[in-house]
Amino acid sequence: MAVMTKAEAKKFLELDDRMIDILNFLKAKSILDEETHRKILLGGYFRLIEYLAKKNMLKKKQADDALENGFDSLIKALAS
Amino acid sequence: MYGWAGKRLRVNLSTGEILTEPLSYEYRRKWIGGRGFNSDVIYNEVPPGLDPFDPEARVCFGVGPVSGSAAPSTGRVTITCKSPLTGGFGDSNMGGHWGAELKYAGWDQIIIQGRAKNPVYLWIDDDNVELRDASHLWGKFPREADQMIKEELGDEDIHIVLIGPAGENMVRFACTFNDVWRAAGRTGTGGVIGSKNLKGIACRGSGTVKVADPRALLECSDRLRQAFKGDIMKEGLYEHGSLCLINVANRDGWFPWKNFQGGAHPNADNMSGETHSTTVLKHREGCYACPICCGRFTKIHDGKYAGEEFGGPEYEHAVPTGPRLGIIDDANDIWHNARLTNDYGLDGIETGGAIGAAMEWYEKGLITAKDTGGLELTWGNEEVVDKLIQMIGRREGFGDILADGADRAADKLGLPDEAHYYSITTRGMTLPGDDPRGLGFGYGLSFAVGTRGGCDHLRSLCCLELSGALYPGLNTKLLGDERANRPVTTVGKPYMVYYEENQKTTTDCLNVCCFTTHWSYAVTTPDQIEYLNAVTGLDFTEEEFQEVGERIFNLERSYWNRLMSGAREDTVPERFLKEPMPQGVEYQTNVGAVFPLNNLLKKYYEYRDWDPATGFPSEKKLNVLKLDYVAKDLAPLRSKYLSEPEKKKKKYYH
Ligand code: SF4
Numbered sequence: 001m002a003v004m005t006k007a008e009a010k011k012f013l014e015l016d017d018r019m020i021d022i023l024n025f026l027k028a029k030s031i032l033d034e035e036t037h038r039k040i041l042l043g044g045y046f047r048l049i050e051y052l053a054k055k056n057m058l059k060k061k062q063a064d065d066a067l068e069n070g071f072d073s074l075i076k077a078l079a080s
Numbered sequence: 081m082y083g084w085a086g087k088r089l090r091v092n093l094s095t096g097e098i099l100t101e102p103l104s105y106e107y108r109r110k111w112i113g114g115r116g117f118n119s120d121v122i123y124n125e126v127p128p129g130l131d132p133f134d135p136e137a138r139v140c141f142g143v144g145p146v147s148g149s150a151a152p153s154t155g156r157v158t159i160t161c162k163s164p165l166t167g168g169f170g171d172s173n174m175g176g177h178w179g180a181e182l183k184y185a186g187w188d189q190i191i192i193q194g195r196a197k198n199p200v201y202l203w204i205d206d207d208n209v210e211l212r213d214a215s216h217l218w219g220k221f222p223r224e225a226d227q228m229i230k231e232e233l234g235d236e237d238i239h240i241v242l243i244g245p246a247g248e249n250m251v252r253f254a255c256t257f258n259d260v261w262r263a264a265g266r267t268g269t270g271g272v273i274g275s276k277n278l279k280g281i282a283c284r285g286s287g288t289v290k291v292a293d294p295r296a297l298l299e300c301s302d303r304l305r306q307a308f309k310g311d312i313m314k315e316g317l318y319e320h321g322s323l324c325l326i327n328v329a330n331r332d333g334w335f336p337w338k339n340f341q342g343g344a345h346p347n348a349d350n351m352s353g354e355t356h357s358t359t360v361l362k363h364r365e366g367c368y369a370c371p372i373c374c375g376r377f378t379k380i381h382d383g384k385y386a387g388e389e390f391g392g393p394e395y396e397h398a399v400p401t402g403p404r405l406g407i408i409d410d411a412n413d414i415w416h417n418a419r420l421t422n423d424y425g426l427d428g429i430e431t432g433g434a435i436g437a438a439m440e441w442y443e444k445g446l447i448t449a450k451d452t453g454g455l456e457l458t459w460g461n462e463e464v465v466d467k468l469i470q471m472i473g474r475r476e477g478f479g480d481i482l483a484d485g486a487d488r489a490a491d492k493l494g495l496p497d498e499a500h501y502y503s504i505t506t507r508g509m510t511l512p513g514d515d516p517r518g519l520g521f522g523y524g525l526s527f528a529v530g531t532r533g534g535c536d537h538l539r540s541l542c543c544l545e546l547s548g549a550l551y552p553g554l555n556t557k558l559l560g561d562e563r564a565n566r567p568v569t570t571v572g573k574p575y576m577v578y579y580e581e582n583q584k585t586t587t588d589c590l591n592v593c594c595f596t597t598h599w600s601y602a603v604t605t606p607d608q609i610e611y612l613n614a615v616t617g618l619d620f621t622e623e624e625f626q627e628v629g630e631r632i633f634n635l636e637r638s639y640w641n642r643l644m645s646g647a648r649e650d651t652v653p654e655r656f657l658k659e660p661m662p663q664g665v666e667y668q669t670n671v672g673a674v675f676p677l678n679n680l681l682k683k684y685y686e687y688r689d690w691d692p693a694t695g696f697p698s699e700k701k702l703n704v705l706k707l708d709y710v711a712k713d714l715a716p717l718r719s720k721y722l723s724e725p726e727k728k729k730k731k732y733y734h
Pocket of ligand 1: 153175176365366367368370371372373374375593594595596
C-alpha cells in the first residue's frame with residue numbers, strides 16, 4: 001500500500017531540500033519513531049533506505065533504485 | 081586503559097603550579113577527545129564576559145584516543161580558547177607531529193591558565209614537566225626559536241609548539257605553530273598564548289599508544305591506506321598541495337579578487353599549484369601517518385625575494401595576502417607574503433582580511449594616507465603589503481590598528497557603518513578565500529552558522545559540494561540528491577551543512593585530518609568507528625559517535641548564545657547577498673550569482689532544532705544531548721535575546 005499520495009509525492013518532489021520533511025512525514029505516519037528519526041538524520045540518506053528496506057517498506061529493486069537515484073526514486077516508490 | 085592516556089595536564093603560569101588530572105571513563109566517552117575535551121573546558125571555565133587576554137582565561141591543547149596510532153593522519157592537535165578576535169568561542173587545529181608526541185608523553189590534553197611574570201616555555205618530557213625561561217626566545221620567529229630550543233635541550237627530534245612575535249604582541253589573530261610550519265591559523269590562539277607570556281611547548285614522549293586490538297587496527301589502517309591509491313583528490317593534493325584548488329576556484333568564480341569584488345582573474349594560473357610545483361617547490365612534506373602528504377616547502381629562486389625558504393603555502397595561506405589584495409602578476413610576491421605571515425606568526429587569512437578591508441576603505445575614500453601614516457593602500461601595492469604585514473606583527477603604527485582585526489579597526493578609526501560592509505566578516509572574523517557565490521551555497525551557509533565565527537572552510541568542510549562531482553553517487557548516498565554537488569544551488573544544502581558539521585566535529589575529536597576523511601570520504605564514519613573501537617577496545621556505535629559530534633557543536637553554539645549571539649548574527653558579509661558576481665574570465669561558471677542565505681537558514685534550523693527566533697538550541701535538543709546544564713544557562717537568555725536593547729546586531733564581543 002502506498003505510504004504517500006500522488007499529491008504528497010508531488011509536493012516532496014518540488015522541495016529543494018527533502019531529508020527532514022520526508023523523515024517528519026514518516027514519523028507522523030508512525031513508520032519511524034523519534035529515536036530512529038534522529039539516528040537516520042545523523043547517519044545519512046542511505047541509512048533511511050536501509051531502514052525502509054528492513055521494514056519491508058521497499059522491495060529490493062526499489063531500494064536499489066532509491067540508492068542509485070536518491071529521493072526522486074524513493075518518493076515515487078513510496079507513492080506507488 | 082587503551083587509546084587515551086587517561087590524564088591531562090593543568091599548568092597555572094601565575095603560580096607555577098603543574099597538576100595532573102585524571103579523565104574518567106564517562107568523561108572520555110562523552111567528549112571522546114581533542115575538540116570535545118577542549119570545548120567542554122572552555123564552556124565551563126571561561127565565562128562569556130571574561131576578556132580573552134585575562135590571565136584567568138584558558139587555552140587548551142587536546143588530542144584524541146587514536147592520536148599517535150597507526151590509523152591514517154592521526155597527528156593533529158586542537159587548540160581552543162575564547163577568541164580575542166571575535167570574543168566568542170575559538171578553536172583551530174594543526175597537523176604536524178606534535179599531537180602524536182603529546183600522546184607518547186602520556187597526555188590527552190593540556191590546560192594553560194594564568195600569566196607568567198617573564199617569558200617561559202613549557203618542557204614536557206614524559207611525566208617530567210617544567211617551565212623554563214624563554215626571555216632569549218622572545219621576539220624570535222618560530223623557525224629560530226625551534227632551533228634554539230632543540231639545541232638547548234640537546235634533542236633534534238623533539239616537537240615544539242611555538243608562537244611568533246605577533247602572538248607575543250597579542251595581535252588578535254596571531255596563530256600557533258608546531259614543527260615550525262604547521263599552523264593552527266584561526267581565531268587568535270597565538271595571541272592568547274602570548275598574553276600568558278608563554279612562548280611555546282616542547283614535547284618529548286618515550287611511550288606509545290596502548291592499542292586494544294592491534295591486528296584489527298592494522299588491518300583497518302592498511303585497508304584505508306589502500307583506498308587512497310589512485311584517488312583523484314589525493315593525487316591533486318599530493319602533486320600540488322591545496323594550491324591545486326587555484327584553477328578550480330578561478331573557473332568556478334570563488335577566487336577572491338580585491339577583497340571579493342571579483343571571483344576570477346585571467347592571471348590566476350601564475351599562482352596555481354601546477355605553476356608552484358614547476359617553479360618554487362623544494363620538496364613535499366607530510367604530517368604524522370598521513371597517506372596524502374599535501375605539505376609543500378617553497379624556495380624562491382629569483383627576484384628581490386630570491387633565497388627565501390619556508391613551509392607552505394596552502395591555498396588559504398597564499399590567497400589572502402595575494403589576489404585578495406590585488407597581487408597576482410608576480411607569484412614571488414605572494415610566496416614572500418605567505419613566508420612573512422609565517423615568520424611573524426599571523427593568521428594569513430585574517431591578515432589579508434584586515435589589509436583588504438583597509439585597501440577598500442582607502443579606495444572608497446573612507447580613509448586616506450593621513451590615517452595610515454603615509455601608506456598608499458592601493459590594490460596590488462606589494463611594497464606596502466610587505467611593510468604592513470610586518471607592522472601588524474610588531475603592532476606598529478597603522479599595523480597596530482589592523483592588528484585588532486578589520487571590524488575593531490573600523491571602530492577605532494571612527495569610520496561610518498559603511499566600513500563594516502567592506503570588512504567581510506561574520507561575528508568579527510573574516511571569511512577565508514572561498515566566495516559563497518561560487519563555492520558555494522553550502523559553504524556560505526556554514527560560514528553564517530559556524531561555531532567559531534565567520535569561520536573557514538574547515539568548520540563544516542562542505543566537500544560534498546566542492547568535490548562531490550568527482551565522486552558520482554556520493555551525494556546521492558549521503559544526502560539523497562546528486563544535484564547537491566553543484567556549488568551554486570540551494571538543493572540539499574541545509575542537510576549537507578548539518579551532516580558535514582557533525583562529521584567534521586567527530587573527526588576533530590579524533591584529531592584526524594579532514595583531508596583524509598571529508599574530501600573523498602575514502603574514510604567514512606563507520607571506518608572511523610572501526611579504528612576507534614580497535615584502539616580503545618570499546619563499543620562505540622555509529623549513533624553514539626555521531627551524537628558526540630552533535631553535542632559538541634551545540635555546546636559551542638550555546639557559548640555564542642550566552643554572549644547574545646544567535647539568529648540575528650547568523651549571516652554572511654552583505655557583499656555576497658547583494659552584489660551579483662561579476663565576470664572575471666570568459667570561462668567563469670557563476671557570473672551573476674548572489675547568495676540566497678535566507679532561503680537556507682530556516683531549514684537548517686529545523687535540522688538543528690534551533691529556535692528560529694533566537695537561533696538558540698531548543699531545550700529539548702540540549703537535554704537529549706545530555707547538556708541539561710547548558711539548557712539551564714540558556715533559559716533566562718532566550719527572552720533577553722529578543723528584548724529591545726539586544727536587538728542591534730553585534731560585530732564582535734568583548
Ligand atoms: S593531508 Fe596534508 S594536512 Fe592532512 S595530515 Fe596529510 S599532510 Fe597533513
